[in-house]
Amino acid sequence: MPRFMYIWFRHLKTDWFSRRRPELRMLPFVLSSLQQGRVVIVAANSLAQAQGIDVGMAVADARAVLPCLEVIDDLPELASRLLKTLGEWCIRYTPVTAIDGEDGLLLDISGCPHLWQGEGAYLKHIVTRLRDNGYDARAAIADTIGAAWAIARYGRVKPIIEPGEQLDAIRSLPPAALRLDPVVVARLNRLGLVRIGDILSLTRQALRRRFGTELLLRISQILGAEKEMIVPIEPLLPFSERLPCLESICTASGIGIALQRMLEALCAKLQQDGKGLRKAVLTCYRVDGQVIRTEIGTSRASHHAIHLFKLFELRIPLIDPGPGIELFVLDAAATDEVSSLQQTLWAGDTDLESPALGELLDRLINKLGSDVVHRYLPDERHWPERSFKAAASLEEKTAAAWPCDRPRPVLLLSSPEPIEVSAPIPDYPPMLFRYRGRLHTIKKADGPERIEREWWLEKEEGQHRDYYSLEDAAGARYWVFRSGHYGMENTRWFIHGFFA
Amino acid sequence: MSMDQRNIIARLQQEILPLQGFKPVSLDAAADVRLGPMDRTFPNRRFPTGAVHEFLSSAPEQSAATAGFVSAIAGMLMQKGGVGIWIGCRRTIFPPALKAFGIDPQRMLFVDLLQEKELLWVMEEALRTEGLAAVICESPGLDFTASRRLQLAVEKSRVTGFVLRHTNRSPGTVACVTRWRITPLPSRTEEGMPGIGFLRWNVSLLKVRNGQPGSWDMEWREGSFRGIVPDLKSLSGEQRRKTG
Incomplete structure (x- = not known):
């Protein structure tokens, strides 16, 4: 049997202003906004309401009633933002919370209150916590929404309405409690139907004829004959773990233990379904209402609890427990099928597909960022610095082969550095060159190897390069090039790499 | 010293080696690293895999020679498949060039970091990962504690690690198994032929635990190391005077 709880915030927006500005607590004040050329009150606090000022009045009229009335500009979207925050805060009591209209929260509490020793204590706990925080909240628990x-x-x-007793409980309530259109309510009142009990005594045919199907639907819903759907703030994920803590947790080792327990349970579930985790989100609900989120990602679907814990372990220092954490929620935000790898017969050699390597990369990427690990594939381009490209994944393959017919230096400078060179005759390798103030006398040389520029890709004018491999008297080997033709005005020499 | 005594000492030496982290590896499992004339200088007469090696260099030319030499060893380690990891901050290694040293560049993962202090953490994590063929880290700084941690990591996982230290400072004491310095040597071409010959290096093994340090001239030719005997003609005047 489902049970629902509804929390009504009577003065949601004004309570929030009072919380932020304590001096307002003792003053009657209203929130106003401009509607069709009039400044209209959109919310009033209880003190203002006691003076007869209510929502919908013009501010000018209200000022006439109460000259000392404080008027504050309304913030658009404030109500929905507040309700979302409050709804997220309520997730510590039940996983399914939904926003209802402008001033209410709806909680599906089926199977939750026994953790707080029954519905009475559960309701009292929630309402007290909300009231302590300055929100004037009223709550009720019943079988139907x-x-x-x-x-x-x-x-x-x-x-609290006991299971199955909602009919008796609502008999004496006014028709507005049926969540009806104000026009219908006004019509009901005009006809003298001032209690729900009066309406229920009429036949359904008569009601349908006079008030349409909406009234009948609402009656069926309130009595539980018709099901209602609620849309939770946080969509329920199929793989999710919750860990409420009796004592709030504020140490790193405590968080670690909580994580381990949740991961073990989550991984057992994942393993049963043959799934693995790609992204996990840990949400920590703090005692003071703050919510802290941290997430990890894996490069391959994994249900290896120890590995996943290692990834989270790097994040634990970033979680600020503040006064303490009372609930942990671990969600598998993204899952994938686990490809059950056949264990290699000769253990010892890792392949790019091996799980151990994947786990190492996950640790590096989660700590240092996703752009630290590179793998390169050959690219069919002319210039050496462009002859390789970063691979997008460990599995990526390419049809191009690594060129190995020409000598290539083992170290390549990221950008060529200019050198001073003296060469005897055109297109001969240099005799000597000066690099970083040191003179190198060339004993052996190879080249030139001309590498054309890629004019079909480049925007600005460039020059071709003639590369020479050089070896100096000490045996050090260099890769230098001349940009452009010999003897031209804009011809320059560069060093580009070092051979082993 | 009589033959008996020498045998006893040799046997004791063999018993000490496993205690120091040199586990005798079964012949078929071990990657075949052959360093030509240098092999007999190592404990167990084999290049120690599953250990951390330290390479010093001070000039970019030396760094290049070191990178080439280490790539050649890593290429031998990766011959039967496997993945290597190359960690650095301002990495200048040119991936296509690794092909010449027997490494398939697609099987080498490069980790490029922004901060030097993260280098050794990454290296330690990589060394803990069982089954990696080689882990190479360009880290100028390495102190005794850090090197001890690396050594402990490889003793469990049997991964071979290389720390390339490009630094002008004194290297200090570290717990690595060996310390090397590789210097490029002039190559040799046939009489009267133009061009540059096979790569040649002077490999000096400054320190080796339970082995014999020394200096060798080596040539990298067709995928293997060969020792070269310095011929008198190629020696400079000063060196000739030294050798007599």
Whole structure:
């Protein structure tokens, strides 16, 4: 049997302003916004309401009633933002929370209250926490969403309706508790139907004829004959673990233990379904209402609890426990099928597909960022610095082969550095060159190897390069090139690499 | 010293080696690293795999020679497949060139870091990963504690690590198994032929635990190391005077 809880925030927006500016707590104040050329009150606090000022009045009229009234500009989107935050805060009590309209939260609490020793204590706990934080909240628990909504807003007797008793509980409530259109409510009132009990005594045919199907639907919903769907703030993930803590946790080792326990449970579930984790999000709900998120990613689907814990271990120092964490939620945000790798017969050699390598890379990437690990594939380009490209993945292959017919230096400078050269005759290798202030006398040389520029890719004018391999008297080997033809005005010499 | 005593000492030496982290590797499992004339200088008469080696260099030319020499060893380690990792901060290694040293550049992963202090952490993590063929790290700084950690990591995983230290400072004491310095040597071409010959290096093994340090001239030719005997003609005047 499902159970629902509805929390109604009577003065949601004004409570928030009072929380931010404590001096407002003792003053009647309203929030106003410009609507069709009039400044209209959109929210009023309880003190203002006690003076007869309510939502929908023009500010000028309200000022006439109460000259000392404080008027504050309304913030658009404030209500939905506040409800979202409050809804996320409520996830510590149940995983399914939803926003209802402008001023309410709906919680599917089926199977949750026993953790707080029953529904009475559960409701009291939530309402007390909200009231301590300055929110004027009313809550009710019932079998149906409609009944919880009605009792929270209009109930006067008791907030918790025992299973199956919603009919008796709503009989004495006004028709507005049925969540109806104001026009229909006005019509009901005009006809003298001022209690839900009066409406229920009429036949369904008569109701449908006079008030349309909406009223019948609402009645079915409140009594539980018709199911209602709720849209949770956080979509429920198939693989998710929750760990509520009796004592709030504020040490790194405590977080570690909690993580280990959740990961083991999560991985057992994943393993059963043959799935592996690609992305996991750890959400820590702090006692003071803050929510801290941290996430990890893996390069390959994994349900290896120890490995995943190692990835999270690097993040633990970044989690600020503040006054303490009371609930951990671990969600598998992305999962994939695990390709069950056949274990290699001769263990010892890693392949690019081996899980051990994948786990190492996951650790590096999660600590240092995704751009630290590179793997290169040959690229069919002319210039040496462009003759290789970064591979997108460990599996990527290319049809191009590594060129190995020409000598290539083992170290290549990221950009060629200019050198001073003296060469005897055109297109002969240099006799000597000066690099970083040192003179190198060339004993042996090879070349030239002309490498054309890639004019079809380049925007600016460039020159071809003539590369020479040189060896000096000490045996050091260099790769230098002349950019452009010999003896031209813009011809320059560069050193580009060192041979082994 | 009589023959008996020498045998006893040799046997004791063999018993000490495993205690120091030199585990005798079964012949078929071990990658075949052959260093020509240098092989007999190492404990167990084999280049120690599953250990951390330290290479010093001070000029870019020496760095290039070291990179070539290490690539050649890593190429031998990666001959039967396997993956290598090359870690550096301002890496200038040119991937296509690795092909010449027997490495398939696609099987080499490059880790490029922004901060030097992360180098050794990455290296340690990599060395802990069982089954990697070679882990090469260009890290100028390496102190005794860090090198001890690396050594402990490889004793478990049997990965071979290389630390390339490009530094002008004194290298200090480290717990690596060997310390090397590779200097390029002039290549030799046939009389009257133009061009540059096969790569030649002077390989000096400054330190080797339980082995015999020394200096060798080596040539990298067709995928293997060969020792070269310095011929008197190629020696400079000063060197000739030294050797007599």
